[in-house]
Amino acid sequence: MNLPIDLDSLSPDQLRALAGQLITEVQVKDREVSERDRELHYRQTRIDQLSHEIAILKRQQFGRRSEQLNSEQMSLLEEAIDGDIAAIEMELEQLKPSPAERQREQPKRTPLPPQLPRTDIHHEPVSTACHCGCERVRIGEDISEKLDYAPGVFTVERHIRGKWVCRKCETLIQTPVPAHVIDKGIPTAGLLASVLVSKYADHLPLYRQAQIFSRAGLAIPRSTLGAWVGMCGVQLQPLVDALRHEILQQRVLHADETPVQMLSPGKGKTHRAYLWAYTSTQFSDLRGVVYDFADSRAGAHARAFLEGWRGKLVCDNYGGYKASFQQGVIEIGCAAHARRKFFELHANHSSQVAGHALPFFSALYDIERDAAELNVDERYRLRQSRAKPVYDALHEWLTTQRKLVCDGSGIANALDYSLKRWEALTRYLDDGSVPIDNNWVENQIRPWAIGRANWMFAGSLRAGQRAAAIMSLLRSAQLNGHDPHTYLKDILTRLPTHKACAITDLLPHRWQNSQAC
Structure with a gap:
């Protein structure tokens, strides 16, 4: 603990020594602050660089690809992109400030669904004896969960039909097999549903399904799967x-x-x-x-x-x-298509005129969000009271701007799209059961x-x-x-x-x- 110093009792040499010590401490603090500022600046610069790089990779991953790439090349490209994104995300995580520096609580991971089956794997010490000779006592536990997956397993339904005969008249009876979609075929309705859902909902071609079935223990030819479909x-x-x-x-x-x-x-x-x-x-x-x-x-x-x-x-x-x-x-008409014409001009060419049109559409969609939960009559009244004045103002603006732009320009085409389809675009105002767009x-x-x-x-x-x-x-x-x-x-x-x-x-x-x- 630093004690207060009586400056009046110090000699000139002691005062000079104290001043030199204070100057040295201030210089050290300045260097620490400067070093911390440089570290923060480096981190932020690196984070910006990596964020830009990961954005480019994701555009490559999800955007349009060159048609010159074959399927094998595309697969390798996707593997490389996935690996690069994972590496960059890890580096970004390392660059983030520590919890003490952030001074805020990290978001918690969403728990895995409780209905999933769970297998407990225990990790306990080989010996509970302490080096001092005492026996350790268990006081609690930490639990972490990881998600696992097991491939599908085939099962067989055995339809056993008993044969019953009368010994006296020798009449034989037997309960018929229930009718199936594929008569006398081997697949159950469940297997057929799996094939169809995988192909048409999950977009798995039949050759991939055949590979999956083979790994599950039964090779079903792709031609057979095609016949079932x-x-x-x-x-x-x-x-x-x-x-x-x-x-x-x-x-x-x-x-x-x-x-x-x-x-x-x-x-x-x-x-x-x-x-x-x-x-x-x-x-x-x-x-x-x-x-x-x-x-x-x-x-x-x-x-x-x-x-x-x-x-x-x-x-x-x-x-x-x-x-x-x-x-x-x-x-x-579709208001989203009309809005898109102006949005693309504003986003791609920084058109100020197109930018002035966007608030009109934003106001219309704000009204639609309020109208979404209303019934047909209430939606109609809301549109008449709030949306119709916005459309009237939009039409006046469109007409005025069209007189100021040259034919054939991008903004002229956007204006003409709405003006020529104005009646179709505004019909939804008069019917609460009609949507504003085709989304x-x-x-x-x-x-x-x-x-x-x-x-x-x-x-x-x-x-x-x-x-x-x-x-x-x-x-x-x-x-x-x-x-x-x-x-x-x-x-x-x-x-x-x-x-x-x-x-x-x-x-x-x-x-x-x-x-x-």
Whole structure:
């Protein structure tokens, strides 16, 4: 402990010595502060460098890749990227200040689900005797959990059918085997559901599934798996047709399309086919989506699917829908597409004019968030009172700006997109059951975009149509909160003996699990 010093009692030499000591201590402190500042500056600089590097790697990992890379090269690239990201994340963790420096609590890891089976592995000392000769006493324990996985295991159902005969009349009876989706085949409904869900929901091609099955102890040829998928597709088609019929009973629908490569028969090359998606809105009681696979983007495919339907169709500005609008279908524009035109100009070219449009759209979407939980009438009144004035102001701004820009410029095209489609864009204001944009159906197309990275192309038009049918059921099941494997296993079990007149009972939005009854 430093005692107070009486400066008056010190001699001049002692005062000079004390002053020199204090100056030395101050210089040491200054050097420590300077060193700490340099360390903090280095850490922050290095963190910024690594953050930039990891951002580039993630763009390579998730962004568009060069088409010149083959599958083996792409696999090696992905392995390298994964390793680099892991290394950078570890280095970033090491550069972070210590808990004492941060002086804040670290976020806790989310506990593993309690329903998962657990195996206890005990780690105890070989001897509990202390070096002093006493016996140690256990006073507690620390527990850490790690997640493990065991490959799937095949089991066999033995259907034993007893033969019963009357000794007097020699009459023999035997209970028949329950009907199966694949008559006289070896797969259960559960195995078929696993194959279909893995292929169409988890995007695992059949050759990968065959490898997984082989590791599990049973090699199933890919041709056999393909045959099972084809037969299931045929059996499930009436259910998909029933779902399409119910979707077309809705007065408001979304529609969108996305390209899918399809192998041209006999040519060994692919050409661009299209996957069309039709779905009810998020405001509808019916949650379902139907995919339609076609070999082109021709509007005739949309007209064929919507034949006889008269309602409000939320879509983008693709011309393939225009003919339907002349046949009684009412066009609903997409505010997200209109906003995107301005956002891209502002983000990519720093357009100030485009930037001025974005607050209008932000205000409209803030209103929609407030309207999401309201009923149809309340949503209509809210839009009339709050959204309509915003649209009026937006229209006045669009008209004024259009007079100031040159034809053919990017901002002119963005302005024209909204002005030419103004009536379609504002129709949602007059109907509380109509959404503001087409984002709902774009979310339903996303599984196909993910799948393209795995299976690359559809093998044929029939294969694409089969995929569209099965994915319609799986995605609709997910929209209704069902586990797709549980749903598909149950309907594949019931379908062979289910009455055709009651097929709608098996649709995802009406389905009741027979195994849970």
